[in-house]
Amino acid sequence: MLSYILKRLALTIPVAFGVSIVCFMLVHIAPGDPLTSVLPPDASAQLQAEMRALYGFDRPLPVQYGLWVLKTLQGDLGVSIATGRPVASELGKALGNTLMLAVLATLIGFLFGCLFGFVAGYFRDSWIDRLASFVSIIGVSVPHYWLGMVLVIIFSVQLNWLPATGAGPGGSADWAWDWVHVRHLILPAVTMSVIPMGIIARTVRALVAEILSQEFVSGLRAKGLLDFGVFRHVVKNAAPTALAVMGLQLGYLLGGSILIETVFSWPGTGFLLGQAIFQRDLPLLQGTILVLAMFFVALNLIVDIVQSMLDPRVQRA
Amino acid sequence: MTDPLVEMKDVTVRFHGTRTVHAVNGVNLTLMPGETLSILGESGSGKSVTLKTLLRLLPENRTEIGGEVRVAGADVLSLDGRALANHRGGVVSMIFQDPMLALDPVYTIGDQIAEAVMRHEGISRQAGLARALDMLTRVRIPSPERRMKAYPHEMSGGMRQRAMIALALSCRPKLLLADEPTTALDATVQIQILLLLRELQREFGMAMIFVTHDIGVAVEVSDRIAVMYAGEFVETGTVRQIIREPRHPYTKGLLAANLHGAVKGERLDAIPGAPPALETKPTACSFAPRCLVRQDRCETARPPVVNFDPGRMVRCIHAVEPAMA
Structure with a gap:
């Protein structure tokens, strides 16, 4: 077990480096000069050159990359061009907000996705299966910013139950676990949970149906287990794959929530990423993408390790 | 005289789906406690289906079972819920053809055996695991303590089948069903498993x-042997009767197609053709x-069932006057 974890851990190092190169390259491939958006249009050529030297944009790309990696490893992601604040602290705050949102959304999605999936898989081809499949297909296919806006119209505008935007009263950025703040979390989390719910429901349905068709289920019935006993075995067989899908979904939600965070003005990484793109804030963009990518790598690692604990066959591979 | 342990009367099994399959067409069977019967037949003849009927393991919603099945006094076809679960594994248990597929891949062998014992005898997990270890020892798995914590994929085919047998026997069933338990194994391991089964059967006194x-x-x-073809028994008798004086042409064909006594260089006498599809109930x-x-009347009417003495039956027009084959 321990050797498997260590081996898996060692494997992530080259992956992380590859990811960092891709992050760096992508940002630099994009056309346009990052400084034009912050400098006044009539800035002198000398000022432009000075600014470029200040941010290190005048050096060759490999050197820039090397310096960036070196600094990143020391926890320094540079300074935002737009705000002049360190990227690390901006990112830290946004990351906390997004993490909260994504984890909650994934948990809600996982719970309902598993529920729908198990019911649909167990009662395959019955009306209840069709209903659950219908709900999960809607979950996967509905545009989420649209759903977010609909929910805002219903629960904020019409019913006035929940706030429409922000992460706290009066746009305050400091989070606290009280009702005043948690209220803000509900609508974006529910909106976001629809994505993993649909995907997990469909995965679990297929899984359960596949497991139930295996011969060992006959074996379990043949030794006299009641329905609940058989169900326990099905759950344990389905768990590794379901958890893997959940981990990947969490990864997607961490980075892929730009639209939802924009709709709800949720001060998370997606929101930050959107800002960085529009302002051509290179250090912020690089840093955000890198950290999100690293999160994804770390999640994959965790999923693999948890999976190997649940499924004894994984360790051999 | 004791009561028979198993009585099947005119059992029919029909599968409904995109097409109907008449898998079993009127099987009669009586088995005394401690007795061993082999059902012999080729793939698709309905032998596994007959076996699974005794445990009601066939998919409920697509299967129509007719006739009467009694095991140890209980009417198997009317068992329900908990009573059915008590019957399965407690009174009748089963060994499957491929233990790799029939054991849950993500539970240890010890857990899987203990689970069955806990379910049927209501004992603690501790006691269940102790029984599991005892059973693994009885089926002579090498270093049973270690195998308790092993997963099915960590064992060899022969060991897995031993574990399967340990599981099946863990609750002292009165009847053991074995569905081609040696087919998936190496030839040398096959013999070991057969010998083990015969020995355990005597030790546990089960049928x-x-x-x-x-x-x-x-x-x-x-x-005893029952030869099955197209969902019905075509000949039954003691091993000696079936081997020495087979009366049904199919039985004779099976014996002739056997490798034993074959002369090197000569072709084996295979039975020509393939078994019927069973989409309709046989009328001939x-x-x-x-x-x-074959004679003309074979193709227009059902052959007579000729009973010589209890347990000796032949379903053929030639049963009485042996044909010149």
Whole structure:
């Protein structure tokens, strides 16, 4: 077990480096000069050159990359061009907000996705299966910013139950676990949970149906287990794959929530990423993408390790 | 005289789906406690289905079972819920053809055996695991303590089948069903498993129904043999009767197609043709299209069932006056 974890851990190092190169390259491939958006249009050529030297944009790309990696490893992601604040602290705050949102959304999605999936898989081809499949297909296919806006119209505008935007009263950025703040979390989390719910429901349905068709289920019935006993075995067989899908979904939600965070003005990484793109804030963009990518790598690692604990066959591979 | 342990009367099994399959068409069977019967037949003849009927393991919503099935006094076809679960594994248990597929891949062997014992005897997990260890020792798995914590994929085929047998016998069933338990194994391991089964059967005093397509295996383990073709028994008798004086042309064909006594360089006498599809209930002799001694009446009416003495039955017009084959 321990050797498997260590081996898996060692494997992530080259992956992380590859990811960092891709992050760096992508940002630099994009056309346009990052400084034009912050400098006044009539800035002198000398000022432009000075600014470029200040941010290190005048050096060759490999050197820039090397310096960036070196600094990143020391926890320094540079300074935002737009705000002049360190990227690390901006990112830290946004990351906390997004993490909260994504984890909650994934948990809600996982719970309902598993529920729908198990019911649909167990009662395959019955009306209840069709209903659950219908709900999960809607979950996967509905545009989420649209759903977010609909929910805002219903629960904020019409019913006035929940706030429409922000992460706290009066746009305050400091989070606290009280009702005043948690209220803000509900609508974006529910909106976001629809994505993993649909995907997990469909995965679990297929899984359960596949497991139930295996011969060992006959074996379990043949030794006299009641329905609940058989169900326990099905759950344990389905768990590794379901958890893997959940981990990947969490990864997607961490980075892929730009639209939802924009709709709800949720001060998370997606929101930050959107800002960085529009302002051509290179250090912020690089840093955000890198950290999100690293999160994804770390999640994959965790999923693999948890999976190997649940499924004894994984360790051999 | 004791009561028979198993009584099947005119059992029919029909599968409904995109097409209907008449898998079993009127099986009659009586088995005394401690007795071993082999059901011999080729793939698709309905032997496994007959076996699974005794445990009601066939998919409920697509299967229509007719006739009467009694095991140890209980009417198997009317069992429900908890009573059915008590019957399965407690009174009748089963060994499957491929233990790799029939054991849960993500539970340890010890857990899987203990689970069955806990379910049927209501004992603690501790006691269940102790029984599991005892069973693994009885099926002579090497270093049983270590195998308790092993997963199915960590063991060899022969060991897995031993574990499967340990599981099946853990609750002291009165009847053991074995569905081609040696087919998926190496030839050398096959013999070990057969010997083990025969020995354990005597030790536990249980009856056994053994499904196989291998005459050699049937002869090795059983007291009686029922030859099955197209969902019905075409001939039943003691091992000696079936081997020495087969009366049904299909039985004769099976014996002739065996490797034992074959002369090197000569072709084996295979039975020509293939078994019927069973989409309709047979109205004539199912074997007639492949039969070497067929007569016109074989294809227009069902052959007579000729009972010589209890347990000796032949379903053929030639049963009484042996045909010149």
